[in-house]
Amino acid sequence: MSSSTKTSGYVREEYVAPLEQTFTLPDKSTVRSTESDGSIHVFLSGSETPVLRFTPHPSRILRTSPHGIVNNNRAVTSPAVTLESAASSPTEVSTDDIWSALYTLWIRRTENEVLPIILSSASFTNASTILTYLTHTGLAFCPPDAQNEFELLFIRAAFWQGAGAPVSKHWLRTMVPHPSISSFPFPFHTSFTRGEHVLTTHPLRPPKPAPGSVIYSRYIFTLGEQLTFTHIDANNSEHFAAYTKWQNSERVNVGWREKGPDEKHRQYLADRLADPHIMGFIVAWNGEFAGYGEMSWVKEDPMGTYVGGLGDYDQGTHLLIGEEKFRGRHRFTAVMTSMKHACFLRDPRTEVVVGEPRADLPIVPRLVAYLPQELNREFEFPHKRAVYFALRRERFFQAAMLN
Incomplete structure (x- = not known):
């Protein structure tokens, strides 16, 4: 890491509501x-x-x-x-x-x-x-x-943090377990993952909501629009067409490196669906598709192997904004903040949400500036040199721009 690289440059921007305001609940x-x-x-x-x-x-x-x-x-x-x-x-x-x-x-x-x-x-x-x-x-x-x-x-x-939120109005739209079934988090039971870059015990993960389910919804006041995350459904032609278009764009491919034929994309999404530790979703503004994101349990992710020290319920996120019209500072901050918010909401035992973008991407300074997270260090993956970002629960709910 360059000695001139700032590990923290975040400044929260205060939102000033108009004297009269109307907004939509989930x-x-x-x-x-x-x-x-x-x-x-x-x-x-x-x-x-x-x-x-x-x-x-x-x-x-x-x-x-x-x-x-x-x-x-x-x-x-x-x-x-x-x-x-x-x-x-x-x-x-x-x-x-x-x-x-x-x-x-x-x-x-x-x-x-x-x-x-x-x-x-x-x-x-x-x-x-x-x-x-x-x-x-x-x-x-x-x-x-x-x-x-x-x-x-x-x-x-x-x-x-969702205290007292009515189920019908909660930002999480498909909670597991659902409050009508149990008011407690998914129970601890030891599970195990062995893979090319992972060898670890970890808690058994809850089932993911069905593909096509809305998993998060929140009105973004600074933009006056509803932001939603929907579990991606590869059998939905609109989902699949948007995903393949984004991954095959030269701009997105610089960071994700998933460009290829439809068969490659179908296999990628099938692997994600079958893997209990990760979930992909479509990002949409007022119902219009904007990009693709992922949230994962990092104990059984390569991140957990190469960084170490992560907790049983810590999570990670990835994001691509595929549509040019939905790029820009305010939308990027809203989506990134909402992904972290969804992670912290879906399990109260999550203490840290991490990120690991490639170290040479121009997005890194923005991740320092727009989120109240710590730039911990650079580290090596087999396929890239990455930056380790750590966002802690208490810091997030104190300082994140949830407006």
């Missing part, structure tokens, strides 16, 4: 919000009047710096916000609607890691149910300086 429902004088009004399911609102509390201030860690003379406090029903009388509001409202809040308060919010117990007929939902999912907790159980600290990172 289940295709919409959320509209407006903001004036510090108050946020949330409209759900096409409602003409707001369902929920966040309003500045007139006097209450709560500590937002970590309790028991930061000395009192360094403690940071913030004015509290009240979460209340927008109805004129106490009403019942579903926890699904509370989550949707929190989505609007965290898009509008991207600069905050923690927010003090007072749940208006008099505003909801099911306030105790909402409180249990918030605290038992980890979306919020009652801090030591609270005057009652309804004074809470809400955590941005918890929201983006």
